[in-house]
Amino acid sequence: MTGLRYVYAVCRPFDAPLQAQLTGVADDPPRLLPHGDLVAVVSHVPEADFSEEALRAHLENLDWLTATARAHQQVVDALTVVTTPLPLRLATVFRDDSGVRQMLEEREAAFRRTLDRLNGRVEWGVKVFVETERTEQAGSEPAQPAPKPASGRDYLRQRRRQSRTNEDLWSRAEEFASGLHTALAGRADDARLHAPQNPRLSGAAGRNVLNAAYLVSRDTSEEFVEMVDRTKDDAPGIRVELTGPWAAYSFAGDETGRGEADEERHGESGGESGEEKTGEES
Incomplete structure (x- = not known):
């Protein structure tokens, strides 16, 4: 051909x-x-x-x-x-x-x-999301709907209360993500932090507070995966996603670009396609 x-x-x-x-x-x-x-x-x-x-x-x-x-x-x-x-x-x-x-x-x-x-190394991706729709579901019982506000003042009070609840959850999620990244980076040979995922582009639910890649030896990958799995139920309202193993795109330096497949892993915008253009070389 x-x-x-x-x-x-x-x-x-x-x-x-x-x-x-x-x-x-x-x-x-x-x-x-x-x-x-x-x-x-x-x-x-x-x-x-x-x-x-x-x-x-x-x-x-x-x-x-x-x-x-x-x-x-x-x-x-x-x-x-x-x-x-x-x-x-x-x-x-x-x-x-x-x-x-x-x-x-x-x-x-x-x-x-x-x-x-x-x-002998592969890339694993880890994302942490805040699931704001589960903010009220901290216990085993279903959340009760908020009572209908009796006045404009009640309405504003409910809005402030909900805002504080969401802010508390986001703060806990950021602290959780920071601790998780530190722990995982300590078990990996290298780590990279990517820009947070845009939900309008990715379609993923929740607010992305950690979008990271880890370079891990094949020999220790099973332990790394188990370490991530043990954290998945540690914080109500917070979701942890693990992807991989991948080729080490995030650690290949200038040899590799951010293509669509790489963006699917890290949730970056697909609007930078001009960066992929290497064109024909002779």
Whole structure:
């Protein structure tokens, strides 16, 4: 198949096969392109869709961007099962195999350093939400509806009381999230704090007070997950969500960009697609 070369990730050579029937962007199966002691994971993509000019238009199309990012993520997820990949930016393309090899050669030292740092590690995501609709449900009994205000003064008093209750819950949630992050960061090799999730974009219920990523050894991941699970019922009205294991997107430095799949993990806005545009390289 002719076309441009789409690069998903760089990794060290590995022997385990990728899952059968795996396809990537443009429904083309990924293949391994070795160069020295590095391997680029690539597939063919049509120039009509991935030339620099075509990409400029496509990256403004949310449906196209989402489908491409999910196909990209599918390959990276498959790699994460068998090795430690260093994901590259969404829509990193080259004219041919020689262009990919040249890129590997020029960035060899940086790739090696990052792969050594990430070796044997995965990323786990943890979010903490305040569930404001459960503010009144601190006990086992269902909350009773507030009595109908008899006057404007009663109405304002009820509003102030509810506001204070919500503020107390948010304060407790922020304290809980801070303590949880400190504890989890102490068990991880590295940690990153991301911007709080915008509920209008994510559709997630509640107010996000912690949106963090943790770099954790595969060997200790089970203990890390159990540590998160033990906190989930510690605070009424507060929800803890755990996602992963992922490739270490948050810890790959400048080699990776924030694509749609990464935004789904961290809840960031999809309106920054211009950052993903690497375009065609020769």
